[in-house]
Amino acid sequence: MRPLIDKKRVANGRAAGNRVAGALATLEKHLRRAMPGHCAFCLGEPAPEQSWCMPCYRELAWNRNGCCLCAEPLSRAQALCRRCRAASPAFARARVPLVYQGAVRELVQDFKFHASPRAGTLLVELFVSALDETPAEALVPVPLHPARARQRGFNQARWLAGQLGTRLGLPVIEASRRVDTPSQRPLSRGERFANLAEAFAVATPLPERVALVDDVMTTGATVNALALAARRAGAREVVVYALARTSLGAS
Ligand SMILES: [Zn+2]
Ligand SMILES: [Zn+2]
Numbered sequence: 196m197r198p199l200i201d202k203k204r205v206a207n208g209r210a211a212g213n214r215v216a217g218a219l220a221t222l223e224k225h226l227r228r229a230m231p232g233h234c235a236f237c238l239g240e241p242a243p244e245q246s247w248c249m250p251c252y253r254e255l256a257w258n259r260n261g262c263c264l265c266a267e268p269l270s271r272a273q274a275l276c277r278r279c280r281a282a283s284p285a286f287a288r289a290r291v292p293l294v295y296q297g298a299v300r301e302l303v304q305d306f307k308f309h310a311s312p313r314a315g316t317l318l319v320e321l322f323v324s325a326l327d328e329t330p331a332e333a334l335v336p337v338p339l340h341p342a343r344a345r346q347r348g349f350n351q352a353r354w355l356a357g358q359l360g361t362r363l364g365l366p367v368i369e370a371s372r373r374v375d376t377p378s379q380r381p382l383s384r385g386e387r388f389a390n391l392a393e394a395f396a397v398a399t400p401l402p403e404r405v406a407l408v409d410d411v412m413t414t415g416a417t418v419n420a421l422a423l424a425a426r427r428a429g430a431r432e433v434v435v436y437a438l439a440r441t442s443l444g445a446s
Pocket of ligand 2: 262264265266267275277278279
């Protein structure tokens with residue numbers, strides 16, 4: 196079986212494990228990650244009480260230079276990205292420990308598109324290992340669009356929030372997504388933003404400090420809209436917990 200992180204290939208300077216394709220490879224991955232007592236990435240001996248060995252852990256795409264507010268990966272340590280310098284988001288900060296690339300990307304795809312609980316559990320463990328703050332008082336997963344929920348039948352943000360809630364001892368409070376009305380004409384940027392600002396609602400009154408939970412954070416527009424809804428429902432400090440951040444490469 197091919198390890199997810201191949202030390203030789205990494206040493207050769209090529210991105211780890213992005214060449215896997217086809218059902219056979221997927222099956223192989225499921226089997227590999229189901230093996231207890233081995234590092235999930237290289238199959239070597241894991242660190243005590245961990246699902247990984249330390250060299251593989253260190254080699255993962257950690258989001259070390261993330262923007263202080265939205266966690267967008269920056270090319271070097273800067274306090275804020277271009278967008279956050281222009282306008283602060285509706286959330287106080289985002290905790291997104293990983294960058295969506297290489298082995299992390301494979302793991303997230305395995306979790307998201309094949310609903311692999313082993314990949315999901317591993318991602319939650321990685322997230323918790325990197326969490327350096329006192330958790331919020333409640334978790335609010337990003338609701339899936341009803342059409343997509345029907346199609347796919349797996350709500351990864353809700354699953355993640357459930358797992359995190361169990362580990363951190365926090366309740367999970369659900370938000371709802373309002374039904375989109377398709378527009379008759381193309382929307383301007385401002386109109387799109389206004390539309391999105393009303394996209395979510397939280398029926399339950401929220402405690403003061405909440406964390407929104409999503410799997411992959413891309414532009415931050417969705418969590419920003421959910422943060423507005425959380426604030427309307429009484430939250431004073433809203434943070435975002437996501438596993439991985441895509442790099443927009445614009446800052
Ligand atoms: Zn390893
Ligand atoms: Zn930012």
